[in-house]
Amino acid sequence: EDQVTQSPEALRLQEGESSSLNCSYTVSGLRGLFWYRQDPGKGPEFLFTLYSAGEEKEKERLKATLTKKESFLHITAPKPEDSATYLCAVLVAGNNRKLIWGLGTSLAVNP
Amino acid sequence: GAVVSQHPSWVICKSGTSVKIECRSLDFQATTMFWYRQFPKQSLMLMATSNEGSKATYEQGVEKDKFLINHASLTLSTLTVTSAHPEDSSFYICSARAGGGTIYNEQFFGPGTRLTVL
Numbered sequence: 001e002d003q004v005t006q007s008p009e010a011l012r013l014q015e016g017e018s019s020s021l022n023c024s025y026t027v028s029g030l031r032g033l034f035w036y037r038q039d040p041g042k043g044p045e046f047l048f049t050l051y052s053a054g055e056e057k058e059k060e061r062l063k064a065t066l067t068k069k070e071s072f073l074h075i076t077a078p079k080p081e082d083s084a085t086y087l088c089a090v091l092v093a094g095n096n097r098k099l100i101w102g103l104g105t106s107l108a109v110n111p
Numbered sequence: 112g113a114v115v116s117q118h119p120s121w122v123i124c125k126s127g128t129s130v131k132i133e134c135r136s137l138d139f140q141a142t143t144m145f146w147y148r149q150f151p152k153q154s155l156m157l158m159a160t161s162n163e164g165s166k167a168t169y170e171q172g173v174e175k176d177k178f179l180i181n182h183a184s185l186t187l188s189t190l191t192v193t194s195a196h197p198e199d200s201s202f203y204i205c206s207a208r209a210g211g212g213t214i215y216n217e218q219f220f221g222p223g224t225r226l227t228v229l
Contacts, residue, residue, distance in 0.1 A: 042222055043222045
């Protein structure tokens with residue numbers, strides 16, 4: 001069964017303390033892996049799409065990487081405004097283009 | 112680019128009434144739109160997938176007669192919760208996917224609608 005697992009479930013950092021969030025997946029055929037940010041009471045905001053192992057993408061303090069079994073979202077020198085839930089989702093071949101979602105990592109950055 | 116709007120942002124209704132939620136892609140044509148439901152501190156639960164001009168495909172366990180979906184154009188989809196009951200209270204979020212181009216695979220989300228049924 002296709003599955004996406006995110007860890008840790010929650011993470012608390014001090015401002016400036018870099019860390020990484022993990023998204024591991026077991027799927028039959030990966031068509032793409034997506035990272036979203038979700039603030040409380042709002043819809044998810046698209047961050048990155050990764051398609052193949054070895055691919056990396058960056059945006060401000062965020063960097064996403066992909067291997068054949070997992071993806072990392074690296075947060076460098078985070079700020080309090082980076083506090084949010086980060087969601088990972090995968091698009092699987094032949095799955096009617098539905099996304100399989102992880103449960104998310106709730107990140108809190110203290111000033 | 113890739114902006115999706117949703118209206119209303121929140122709604123309170125009495126039990127037994129129907130509520131319509133609109134989802135619009137503002138700057139791209141969405142051949143496919145998705146409707147999700149999210150409970151507090153939980154991830155997104157896909158309710159249905161709709162393609163423009165055709166009937167929606169509902170996920171297992173979602174009542175199609177209760178959650179009516181219409182994808183009448185390439186920029187508009189609506190979700191109508193019929194005869195709403197308190198257990199239908201939730202956060203409903205739509206997403207849209209473009210028909211082609213460089214953003215073909217990504218889903219872009221609306222801001223969500225908070226439904227409270229009294």
